[in-house]
């Protein structure tokens with residue numbers, strides 16, 4: 303019988319050094335790593351098991367990780383797990399829990415008194431509704447208006463808390479007394495996820511279209527934690543996901559025309575394919591897809607035919 307080969311548990315000194323450290327997010331939130339399993343080498347090792355290959359040099363490990371991420375060979379990234387402890391306002395948590403591929407345990411306000419903290423905005427943090435994006439924010443309010451909004455918020459938070467505490471005092475069940483707590487109330491949870499799903503979360507929530515508040519958490523997870531935990535994977539993720547651009551069939555053809563200086567052909571193609579329409583008054587109406595393509599062109603330093 304073959305002898306057992308004893309192995310050492312993988313560890314990442316850079317991540318061990320920040321285990322349990324609370325990274326402050328927003329006014330009273332935080333995120334900290336509770337535990338983790340695996341590192342860049344675990345990803346490589348898992349991939350080489352499928353290829354029946356042995357250990358290679360570090361430079362080859364880096365290249366393999368980049369290859370796997372580039373070609374969406376995702377299962378080796380599932381070999382790494384990480385567990386966080388987060389404190390987050392309930393409205394943002396509601397976005398967070400839409401990511402179904404994590405395991406969660408949340409602080410129970412049926413069992414315990416709700417956390418006495420609500421996300422409060424400083425006077426210079428109030429954002430106006432965006433005029434171009436129905437889901438987004440625009441400019442900040444002038445300070446004077448911001449101060450008034452902050453004052454109203456403070457009064458409302460106090461009132462809501464007092465109502466909640468008076469219900470508790472009167473013996474109302476905690477599960478019912480909580481019903482009028484504001485969504486800004488902080489909750490805490492353990493959130494565990496594998497690296498593949500975490501990268502998917504970061505891709506969606508570090509992106510500019512995500513709400514500022516959840517982006518603040520995702521930025522800390524990415525820049526302060528994942529970058530230290532799996533540096534090769536992190537670099538590949540930035541190169542092939544976060545900073546990369548996806549091109550549709552139409553966009554690929556249009557990009558060729560723009561690069562060859564065929565602006566008129568590009569305009570005609572966009573019209574033929576319904577990406578640009580003509581309004582009743584004869585003006586060109588740029589569809590969403592073409593606007594997104596223009597953003598991609600601009601990120602490549604190219605001038606758009608519709609500019």
Ligand SMILES: Cc1cc2nc3c(=O)[nH]c(=O)nc-3n(C[C@H](O)[C@H](O)[C@H](O)COP(=O)(O)OP(=O)(O)OC[C@H]3O[C@@H](n4cnc5c(N)ncnc54)[C@H](O)[C@@H]3O)c2cc1C
Pocket residue numbers: 400401402403404499502506507511512513
């Ligand atoms: C900028 C932004 C705006 C958003 N706006 C809205 C909104 O207005 N309204 C709204 O309701 N949501 C909104 N969402 C949430 C969004 O629709 C997703 O629910 C959320 O981002 C989670 O993504 P996911 O399902 O890919 O992630 P996860 O749940 O982590 O799943 C990861 C992947 O696993 C697979 N998967 C998981 N579960 C299933 C399943 N049951 N069936 C099939 N495949 C599955 C899918 O491939 C999925 O991409 C928004 C998200 C973002 C980032």
